[in-house]
Amino acid sequence: MLSNYKIFIKGMVCERCILAVREVFRELNIPVVNITLGEITTVSALSAPDIAAIREKLEPLGFTLLENKKTKLVRDIKELVEQVYSGSYDFPADFRFSDVVTNRLHKDYNMISSVFSEIEDITLEKYIMEYRIEKAKELLVYTDENLSDIAFKLGFSSVAHLSRQFKSNTGLNPSHFKEIRKSKLSLSGKTGSQD
Structure with missing residues (x-):
C-alpha cells in the first residue's frame, strides 16, 4: 500500500491560492486528498513528468513547488x-x-x-x-x-x-x-x- 504523498508549495497565502492550486491539480487529473496553505497531499507519489507539469502550471500563478528531499x-x-x-x-x-x-x-x-x-x-x-x-x-x-x-x-x-x-x-x-x-x-x- 502506497502512503499519501505531500507536496509543499511556496507562495500560497489565502483561500484563493488554495482554489487556484486545486484547479491546477484538477486540470492535470491528479487526485488530491487535502490542500492547505503551502501543502498538498495526493493519493500516491507522483512521477517526474507529473512534478514537471505541476511546476509548469504553478509558476505562472506565482507559486513555487518545493519538494521534500526524501520524496x-x-x-x-x-x-x-x-x-x-x-x-x-x-x-x-x-x-x-x-x-x-x-x-x-x-x-x-x-x-x-x-x-x-x-x-x-x-x-x-x-x-x-x-x-x-x-x-x-x-x-x-x-x-x-x-x-x-x-x-x-x-x-x-x-x-x-x-x-x-x-x-x-x-x-x-x-x-x-x-x-x-x-x-x-x-x-x-x-x-x-x-x-
Missing part, C-alpha cells in the same frame, strides 16, 4: 530502476544495483534503501523485482522475444531464475503470458513474427 530521492531511485531495467541496459558480469545507485546518487545504500521503504512502504529490492516482472510480462505479451532473451535483458542470472521469480510474484508461469500474446495475435489475424 525526490525516491523519485530519482525509481528513474534509475527504470533506466537499468528498461531492457537495454548493458549488465556487467559483476552487476549489483546497489553499486549503481550509490555511484549515481552519491549516497549510502542502507540510507537509500531505508528512505525508499519509509516513503513507498515496500523494500527497494521488492520494488525492483516487481518492476522487472512487470517488464517481463510486457515483453512476453507485446514482443516475440524468447524467455532467454528477456531474462538477459532484465538482468536475471538464468531463465530458471526469471521463471521462479515470475511464478513467485504472479502465481503464473511465463508461458501464460506467451499464450495471451498468441490469443491477441490470432484475434488480430497476425502471425507470431509480426507486430
